[in-house]
Amino acid sequence: MKKRNNAVLLSTPYLLWMVAFTLIPLGVVAYYALTDPATGVFSFRNLKELGMYLPVLWQSIVYSLASAVICLILGYPVAYCIAQCRPATQKFLYMLVMLPMCMSFLLRTLAWVGLLQDTGILNSLLSRIGIGPLKMIRTPGAVILGMVYNYLPYMILPLYATIVKIDHRLIEAAEDLGCNGVQVFGxxxxxxxxxxxxxxxxxxxxxxxxxxxxxQKLGGTDTVLIGDVIERQFKQGNNPNLGAALSLVLMLLVFVCTGIMNCFGGDSEEGGVIV
Amino acid sequence: MKRTNRILTTLIFIFLYIPMVVLIVASFNTGKDITQFESFTFQQYARLFQDSSLLELLGNSLIVSVLASFCATIFGTVAALGIHNLNPRMRKAAMTLTNIPMTNPDIVTGVSLSLLFVFVGTRMLGQRNSLTFWTLLIAHITFNLPYVILNVMPKLKQMDKSLTDAAMDLGCTPVQAFFRVTLHEIMPGIVSGAIMAFTMSLDDFVISYFVSGLDFVTLPVEIYSYTKKPLQPKIYAMFTLLFLLILVLMIAMNLIQVYGDRKKTQSRTAGI
Structure with missing residues (x-):
């Protein structure tokens, strides 16, 4: 009984902190989303304006799904390859995957601008072998490339963590029972x-x-994403109320998506997703 | 099959490191343009140390991330101990609360905290400037806490409960048992949580961008406002130095781990 009391005593400050700085802020977002920017009274005006941004929202979903799928296709072989190395090599390669995550992602994205520009590094290399300047920057492809580049480690690390745990005897058993390499994999x-x-x-x-x-950096005027719109409402457009409404939509979208993912996963361990 | 896999992996590692190479090369360039290498120089490094403005910003970033990860580590460890002993229903609620900042996109966390600070500061307290160093610190502690908790909780779960009972049977008070037994057992979780929190804090741009005011700015936020103007090349010099520093730190940690593993297996075979 005393132990339970201690537990409550130790965890209450934390729970209060999290309520104050995660739940209440979300409530404030909802409050801003439901009030009129000019008069501050309750209104659905912001929610009505949301319809305008449906194409942008759809575009964001399509781009990020595409980048998640490309990350999976590129990341799986890497994770599989790392998992098959010797333990010391595994640790070293794991570190090499982690390292880019520790460096400023702003500057790394900026380096891609230098690589993809019309007069950039890739185009000047291509012109040497006689291929005319290609339009790479300010295309949807460049935005998806930026996403894949920045978030590929987030795909490789959890994949590696699950592949390395697979019991090797299962693979041997499948081979003994007559599976070929492709079948063992599948x-x-x-x-x-x-x-x-x-x-x-x-x-x-x-x-x-x-x-x-x-x-903003790799895309053009036709590759605006929902994040851009929110940022502009807060930092340039000065309509935080509309920005708040859009943030709510984004949050709901993410909750629905993670919910769907968890349903497919089946086992919802407490502790959630962590590398 | 295996060979193609290996070639693909090498190519992807090259893909991951190309932009870094571009930035490192740019740090030795006399010209300002990242795309054209004019001639080799160390001047950018000299400029970086002559003009202390960038170093000051790096200092700001370090202050926030050290303070935030330190507070979050202690606060989070204490909280994890409490949550571990709560009844299952309360524990589930606490973990759901912990997971909210992990699943929420950064931009939503940033926006919601900034609206809260502005709402409380301007409307309720009547301050003119509601975004300060302290709001930045609170935001960083808030998004660091889940990393600490999610690293410490599994260690608490793995720990053999009879160890603390044994310690108390042998005459330890519960507090002594905690410091002499429990803390030792969960230390790896605390350390990895603290490191994760520190790097997340140091590298954070999105949340800091929304909650920091004009009087205290961290390095990533300032880099963002730089990138709207032509960039000063000395920033590449700083990137290169940080890259080397992190590389050396990571390799050192790696060697210590590998050495430790080897020692462990040696002592185990010796024991048999």
Whole structure:
């Protein structure tokens, strides 16, 4: 009984802090979303304006789904390859994947601007072998490339963590029972790495769908994402109420998506998604 | 099959490191343009140390991230101990609350905290300037806490409960048992939580961008406002130095781990 009291005593300050700085702020967002920017009285004006931004929202979802799928296709072989190395090499390669995550993502994205520009590094290399300047920057492709580049480690790390845990005896058993390499992969390895795939997809999708820096730097006027719109409402447009309404929509979208992912995953361990 | 996989992996590692190479090369360039290499120089490094404005910003970032991760580590560890002993229903509620900042997009966390601070500061307290160093610190502690808790909780779960009972049977008070037994057992979780919190804090741009005021700005936020103007090349010099620093730190940690593992297996075989 005393232990329970201690537990309540130790955890209450934390719970109060989290309520004050995560739940209440979300309430404030809802309050701003439901009040008129000019008069401050309750209104649905912001919610009515949301319809205008449906194409932008749709575009954000399409781009970030595309980048999550590309990350999976590129990240799976890497994670699989790392998991098959010797333990010391595994640790080293894991570090190499982590390292870019620790460096300023603003500057790294800016380096891509230098690479993709019309007079950029890639185009000057291409012109040497006689291929005319390609239009790479300010295209949807460039935005998706930026997302894939920035969030690929978030795919590789959880994938690696699940693949490395697969019991090697299962693979040997499948081989003994007559599976060839492709069958072993399709029937044993791939199904067992589903949890990693799902958490990787979520970890790429969530930051991609809400980014504003990548689309500002690598995209053009037709690749505006929902994050851009929110940022502009707060930092330039001075309509925080509309920005708040859009943030609510974004939050709901992410909750629905992670909910769907969790449903497919089946096992909802407390502790959630973490590398 | 295996070979193609290996080639693909190498290519993807190259893809991950190309932009860094571009930035490092740019730090030795006399010209300002990242796309054209004019000639080799160390001048950018000299400029970085002559003009202390960038170093000051880096200092600001370090102050926030050290303070925030330190507070979050202690606060989070205490909270994890409490949550671990709560009844299951309360524990589930606490973990759901912990997961909210993890699943919410950064921009939503940033926007919601900034609206809260402005709402409380301007409307309720009547301050003119409601976004300060302290709001930035609160925001950083808030998004650091879940990392600490999610790293410490599994260690608490793995821990053998009879260890603390044994310590208390042998005459420890509960507090002594905590410091001599429990803390030792969960230390790896605390350390990895603290490191994660620190790096997240140091690298954070989106949340800081929304909650920081004009009088205290961290490095990433300032870099963002730089990137709207032509960039000063000395920033590439700073990037290169930070890159080297982190690389050395990571390799050192790696070697210590590998060495530790080897020692462990050696002592185990010796024991048999």
């Amino acid at each position: 029937r044993v390895v791939l199904p067992l790495s589903v949890p990693g795939i799902l958490s990787g997809m979520t970890m790429v999708f969530v930051p991609s769908v809400s980014t504003f820096y990548i689309s």
